[in-house]
Structures are given as C-alpha cells and as structure tokens.
Amino acid sequence: MPVSIFDLFTIGIGPSSSHTVGPMRAARRFVANLDSAQLALLRRIRVELFGSLAATGPGHGTPKAVVLGLVGEEPETVDPDVADQIAEEVRRRRMLPVLRTWRIEFDEQRDLVLRPRDRLPAHPNGMRFTAYGDEDRLLVAAVYYSIGGGFVVEGGGARIDDTQGSLPYPFRSARELLDICDRQCCDIASVVLANELVRHSREEVEAYIRRIAAAMNECIDRGCATEGELPGILHVRRRAADLCRRLQEAPPAPGSFHDMEWVMAWALAVNEENAAGRRVVTAPTNGAAGVVPAVLRYYTTFVPGADDDGVRRFLLTATAIGSLCKENASISGAEVGCQGEIGSACAMAAGGLAAALGATPAQVENAAEIGLEHNLGLTCDPVAGLVQIPCIERNGLAAVKAIAAARLALRGDGRHRVSLDQAIATMRDIGRDMKTKYKETSRGGLAATVSVDLTEC
Numbered sequence: 533m534p535v536s537i538f539d540l541f542t543i544g545i546g547p548s549s550s551h552t553v554g555p556m557r558a559a560r561r562f563v564a565n566l567d568s569a570q571l572a573l574l575r576r577i578r579v580e581l582f583g584s585l586a587a588t589g590p591g592h593g594t595p596k597a598v599v600l601g602l603v604g605e606e607p608e609t610v611d612p613d614v615a616d617q618i619a620e621e622v623r624r625r626r627m628l629p630v631l632r633t634w635r636i637e638f639d640e641q642r643d644l645v646l647r648p649r650d651r652l653p654a655h656p657n658g659m660r661f662t663a664y665g666d667e668d669r670l671l672v673a674a675v676y677y678s679i680g681g682g683f684v685v686e687g688g689g690a691r692i693d694d695t696q697g698s699l700p701y702p703f704r705s706a707r708e709l710l711d712i713c714d715r716q717c718c719d720i721a722s723v724v725l726a727n728e729l730v731r732h733s734r735e736e737v738e739a740y741i742r743r744i745a746a747a748m749n750e751c752i753d754r755g756c757a758t759e760g761e762l763p764g765i766l767h768v769r770r771r772a773a774d775l776c777r778r779l780q781e782a783p784p785a786p787g788s789f790h791d792m793e794w795v796m797a798w799a800l801a802v803n804e805e806n807a808a809g810r811r812v813v814t815a816p817t818n819g820a821a822g823v824v825p826a827v828l829r830y831y832t833t834f835v836p837g838a839d840d841d842g843v844r845r846f847l848l849t850a851t852a853i854g855s856l857c858k859e860n861a862s863i864s865g866a867e868v869g870c871q872g873e874i875g876s877a878c879a880m881a882a883g884g885l886a887a888a889l890g891a892t893p894a895q896v897e898n899a900a901e902i903g904l905e906h907n908l909g910l911t912c913d914p915v916a917g918l919v920q921i922p923c924i925e926r927n928g929l930a931a932v933k934a935i936a937a938a939r940l941a942l943r944g945d946g947r948h949r950v951s952l953d954q955a956i957a958t959m960r961d962i963g964r965d966m967k968t969k970y971k972e973t974s975r976g977g978l979a980a981t982v983s984v985d986l987t988e989c
C-alpha cells in the first residue's frame with residue numbers, strides 16, 4: 533500500500549530517523565499504552581536496545597531519544613534547545629518522570645541496556661521495553677522495531693500509525709503507477725493526491741506540503757547561518773555557512789560550478805543541523821535529509837518560472853518514489869546499507885525535480901531510476917557511529933546527482949532499459965547480501981579504516 537506524504541515526510545530532530553525519531557516514538561508509545569492500573573503499580577522500566585540500535589545508538593543519540601520518549605516528548609514537538617537538559621536531568625537525578633506525571637527510579641546504567649551482538653527476529657533495529665511493579669514483578673513487556681524513516685512497528689506486526697483506508701489508486705510497483713497514469717491521463721502527483729484525499733481534505737494536504745517545504749527551507753537557512761563544531765569526538769567543523777558566504781561574495785564565473793555549489797551548501801547545511809540534533813524534515817530519513825530540500829531549493833532558486841504548483845508536484849511525486857523504495861526494498865541503512873537512505877533520497881529528488889520541470893510520468897520514472905541505480909551498493913559506515921562522516925558530504929553529492937539524473941531523463945523520451953522496479957529490486961537483493969558490518973554498525977568501511985581515538989568519548 534502506498535505510503536502517505538504525512539508519514540514519509542515528517543518533522544523531527546536529528547541525528548537519525550531510525551535511531552533517534554523511531555526510538556523516541558516507540559518509548560512514548562510504550563508508556564502511553566500503560567493503563568491507569570499499570571501506571572499506579574509501576575516502579576521500574578527496563579529498555580533493551582538490540583543490533584544496530586545498540587552498535588551505533590550512543591553516537592546516534594538513541595539513549596537520549598528513549599529517555600525523552602519515556603518522559604512523553606515527541607519528535608515533532610520536542611524543543612531541540614532543551615532536549616539535552618531533560619535527558620541530563622533524568623541521568624543526574626536517576627529519576628524518570630514518566631509522561632511527566634509518574635516518577636520512578638531510572639538508573640541509565642542498569643535500566644537502559646545495549647545489546648549490539650544480539651538481534652530480535654524481525655529487523656536489526658529492535659527494542660524491548662519492560663515495565664515492573666514492586667519486587668520486580670512483571671507488569672507488561674513490548675517489542676518495537678524502528679524500520680527506517682522514523683517508522684515504528686510493534687512486535688513485527690503492522691505499522692502502528694497505519695490508518696490507511698481503501699485507496700482509489702493503490703499501486704505496488706512503478707509499473708502499476710505508470711499504468712494508472714496512462715489510464716487516467718494524469719501525472720504521478722495527481723495519483724498521490726487522489727490517494728491522500730481518502731483521509732485528508734485538499735486544504736489539509738496542501739497546507740502540509742507548504743509546512744514541509746517551509747520546514748526544509750528553515751533548516752537550510754539555519755544551517756547556512758550557523759558556524760562552529762558539531763557534537764562528538766570527531767570535532768567536525770561546520771562548512772555550510774562558510775561555503776554560502778564565499779558563494780555570495782564570488783558571482784558565477786564562466787565554467788564555474790556555481791549553482792551546484794549552492795546545492796551542495798544547502799544539503800550540507802541540513803545535514804549539519806541534523807548532526808547537531810536540530811529540527812529537520814525526515815526525507816525519507818534523517819541521515820539523507822539534505823538531498824530533497826537542496827534539490828527543491830535548486831528548483832525554486834535557479835529554475836525560471838518555478839512556482840508553488842511545481843513545489844507541490846515535486847513533493848507529491850517524491851512521495852510516490854519514496855513509497856516504492858520503502859515498500860519494495862527498504863529505506864533503512866541498518867537493513868540495506870546507505871543505498872536505502874541516500875539512494876532512495878536521490879531517486880525521490882530526481883523524480884520530484886523532473887515532475888516539477890514538466891516531465892511525463894515515464895520521464896519521472898526514468899529520472900528516479902537513474903538516481904537510484906548509481907547509488908546501488910552504497911554501504912552505511914558512519915565513522916565513530918556519528919551521522920557526520922561520510923553522511924554530510926554524501927547528501928551534497930547525491931543532491932547534485934539527482935539534478936543530473938532529472939536533466940538526463942528530460943533529454944530522453946522516457947524509454948530506457950532498466951526500470952525503476954528493477955533498480956529497487958536490485959537494492960533489496962544487494963541489501964540482503966550485504967555483510968552486517970556495512971549496515972549501520974560502524975564496524976566496516978570508513979568506520980573501520982578511519983581510526984578514531986575512542987578514549988576521547
């Protein structure tokens with residue numbers, strides 16, 4: 533079933549949708565599901581993080597996110613300026629205000645357990661929450677999986693927030709989507725919009741698109757205005773602000789890469805904000821959150837005649853492509869490597885831009901396929917478990933690649949040899965064959981060859 537724009541693009545905080553946003557949602561969901569009798573008896577909560585969540589969780593802010601969720605915070609509304617303080621207060625006092633109402637003892641060393649070598653059956657990003665009463669009497673336990681992009685499933689079952697009714701134009705593949713466009717004589721954005729109208733009014737969908745686009749632009753602007761060092765032992769210096777300043781001072785020269793340098797600066801700006809734990813739009817993940825906003829800003833800044841309708845077509849079309857990647861492969865770096873995050877984002881941005889530029893559905897499909905194909909095999913190997921190296925630059929390069937993919941597809945007539953469905957199936961198969969060390973564990977690739985003095989942690 534196609535994923536809604538309200539689920540694929542969500543506003544949250546960095547640095548990771550699967551390791552920060554998802555665990556925060558799961559923790560909040562667990563305590564919100566406790567009934568009043570259980571809350572009255574509650575004395576202790578134990579959280580176990582498995583697999584990738586445990587391997588790179590500390591660098592990705594997972595323990596902090598879990599604590600915030602137990603306190604009752606949500607990714608969409610938590611104030612990034614006070615998030616650290618809340619988690620630190622819980623740590624210092626060893627006291628957890630569950631949903632800000634019931635106070636229980638919480639010793640992070642004892643009650644938040646990392647199990648990087650163990651894996652729960654359904655997904656590498658597993659969590660188990662257990663609530664105890666007096667004398668450690670079991671009250672209730674639940675397993676959740678953070679399956680990428682901030683999506684959470686409970687115990688391997690259906691998506692928690694899956695409220696989809698029957699859609700007028702369901703599609704499971706790009707082929708089916710193109711057939712619908714052919715039959716209805718419409719573009720991909722119109723198909724996505726018609727499906728959204730089952731659950732929302734047109735005004736709600738359009739307001740949400742404006743909100744997402746505005747949040748993306750605000751994130752770019754904040755990142756372009758913020759200097760300094762990113763958190764963590766790598767001491768990575770922010771570069772977006774300096775890059776923007778230099779581009780403003782030096783007007784475009786013949787043969788320069790001026791427009792694309794701006795695109796890279798905008799993508800860097802978003803991912804620096806993400807790495808700093810600030811507010812970003814998950815698109816379709818946080819690690820890959822810079823690609824779509826940077827390409828959308830390219831459209832509104834450099835394309836003559838760009839307008840709100842183009843922005844609308846861009847984001848609705850990108851939703852269809854992200855949905856196909858998620859439903860037929862994965863958008864989780866822990867499941868299929870970075871191809872699922874950066875590759876999917878590049879395909880979404882390429883297809884979205886092509887649509888905004890007036891491409892036919894076949895050209896859009898071609899653009900998305902090119903965007904994905906040339907990210908196949910990309911591993912997830914964040915150095916020191918931080919979403920910084922190679923993640924930040926990788927967004928800049930993928931944004932430029934997405935624009936090239938859209939432009940290349942627009943030069944053709946939509947006919948091409950490799951279909952988007954085949955590229956997505958290839959991503960799924962490569963992900964299955966990829967060694968675990970290249971799937972958000974920080975045990976392979978750059979994470980293994982770039983030496984980091986962990987004693988500085």
Ligand code: SF4
Nearest residue numbers: 819865870912913923
């Ligand atoms: S390497 Fe890619 S998938 Fe892995 S954390 Fe970085 S952006 Fe996400």
